[in-house]
Amino acid sequence: MFVFTDFRLLAAGQTLSWIGNGFQTVALAVAVVQAGGGAGDLGLVMASSVTFTLFCSLFGGVWADRLQPRNVMIVSDLIRLAAAAAMAAMFFGDAYHLPLLCALAAISSGAGSFFSPAMTALRPLLIPADRRQSANATLSMLQTGSSVIGPALGGLTVAAFGAPAGFTVNATSFLASMAACLLLRTRATRGPRSSMLRELGAGWREISSRDWLIGGLFGATLYHVANGVILVLVQVVAIERLGGAASAGFIAAAEGFGGMIGAAVALRFKPRRLLRAGWLTLLLMPFWALAYVWPAELIAVLAGAVIGYAGLIFFDVAWETALQDQVPHSALGRVASWDYLTSFLAMPIGNALAGPLSARFGTDPVLTVCAAVLFIAGLSQLLIPGSRNLTRATETTAAPVTPPELAATTTG
Template sequence: MTRDFRLLAAGQGFSWLGNAFQTVALAVAVITTGDGARDLGLVMATNILTLLAGTLFGGIWADRLQPQRVMVASDAIRFAATAGIAAMFATGGYHLTLLCVLTVVSAGAGSFFNPAMSALKPLLVPAEDRQKANATLSLLQSMCGVAGPATAGITVAVFGAPAGFAINAVSFLASLAAVAMIRVRAPRGPRASAIHELRSGWREISSRSWLFSNLMGASVYHVANGVILVLVQIVAFERLGGAHAIGWIAAAEGLGGVIGSAIGIRLRPRRLLFAGLLALPLMSVWAFAYVWPGTLAAIMIGAVIGYAGLLFYDVAWDTSLQENVPHRALGRVSSWDYMTSFVAMPIGNALAGPLSDRFGIDRVLTVCGCVLLVASTAMLLVPASRRLTRTGQPAPDPLSPHTDPLPAAVMPVDPMPDPVTAKSG
């Protein structure tokens, strides 16, 4: 792998470790000092809503500027906001409004980081190495998911939630320093209006049936997932042992990610997206384990199985985007991906408390697990998702430094016409 890729991996490794501390610290701090599921759901919904509000603009600027510049600015802002959260809990003054404000600042910066990173990744390695690079980053993230939560659970249990937030703040500085040293430069063309660029990015999506259908299916998936992500924290804290249980379950999720990512490095099926979609329904096993048998050991096994499927799907999805979407639009397409995939999650976060109060946690988790299973399976019904084949090359894009013109015989083919490409010709 190239020097620039190693820098990105190193910076993100520190950041992903820090995120594990943030996850545990937030759940413990809000549940112990706030109003349980309602406050936690509100904070999580605030985070997601802010990400959604800023993501499309983040995609525009990721395609306009050098991605590194966007990422460095984002890390600096997130450092300041997370340090503020740490200071708030350290001084013993829990204020839900202030926590939501700082969450808005941090998530707003993060909404620019994610599309920029999506635009940067394919520039760091040759086209034939992109699946391996995606899987390597996924593997690193999953390994951090194994080491981070267990360590975070112990750290938060011993030193308190403020220590977890402080460690996460420092991790943003490490990411900032690494990204700032990346040398690769993305060629940038002339700018158009923001509305025109957003519509252009959407046309890249709507002209590809596999891409459009997967985004719509993921939106339904995340309605249920938004509810689940709140309630499983409550179950782990109240029934399974508190911060230690949250940490061990998160570690099991990370171990599952390691397995799924390792498979992504080794397994290179011709129909990569189809293989990923076959693995995605395994996430329902994780959700059902909280209801039956409901033991910590069973939930950890379900987490390993579910997250192995999820992370392999993520590798397949990222590689499919990089091979079939021109790099000039990748930031905007990624931003639409983030927005449409998670547009329903804040609704799920906000409904978690009221639904569990009325119907009970176990019943709500069972129904939501069924929704995960149905939504992920439904994506397989789209013929283009089953037929999309790997080429080992990116989509034709004369602005990409790693792209050579492809002969017609090996150009990626989508069953639906691409009006953007057709008009540009």
């Protein structure tokens, strides 16, 4: 059945793209610093990227539900390829220009905000419903592994050949992703369109009509604010108390290893109430944060990173599978875009709060309180009947697509 071939194509293309992103992460920081830009310039580039991600997220979901997801992904890859190639040309020619770099980063991130909902909308069409959890776990494992391999290879490449080489590799990875998307044969059923605001509202009604989904989004928002604080402070603790840059590298590797374990568990462990299991495993993350406070030893932090990130990735698989099982395909892109928006909006808020809070109350108390917030945000979801009782789809074929005449107006 060709959908399995399409899934393999998607997985291969995305793995190369995820690895390429790691090259650009390293190349961008090195290029800006070596050009004399410093932290201020790098911060502006990153802020431009986040701003356009926020601005484009909801619109990306609407277009993912309006058009063929494959076509949205192809155009997104083409735009990101051009942006990465332009960055490579800028630094290869020693023509550093901060406003242009900010614009290119914004364009690339905005295009990515269209790609992600489209990929979410496409995935359930590529695999039978009873194999979605395994497919999501496979993609999570590939993405987590790429997040470790990409920066490592990127660092070696940039060190040997310079920052332009890192941007060039990333551009090439988008070309590979685009080629894979061009070969996809799966098509989605699409119905008549309505206004942008009306379609956004229909997507929100899909969320608000499901207690587990609306509760999960609000819980995730609280979770991401606290986690945004934690992710800043643990870097400071790692550098100042646990051995410096080498320790930070070991911790990042442990987080990646934990993510791989979580994805591997999700491949094998398939409880009927998968979402409930996901929220329970997410309760492991606070222990990772608390390890920086007590016993505040590197070995404990490494163990906490493995355990915590295993729980986090298992939850990610459970959440993605629940969305694909329960949300009508005609609205899946828009629901996914609301989901992405809460993450991108909440995380920078937490990042910005980390400095003032730690200066006022101290690093250890803030980490302790934020770990408690993570625990409460996860535990509270188990009070919601839908989160406790939602069951996995067991059909051996893909979930039915909403008929075309209902596709633009279905609200669940």
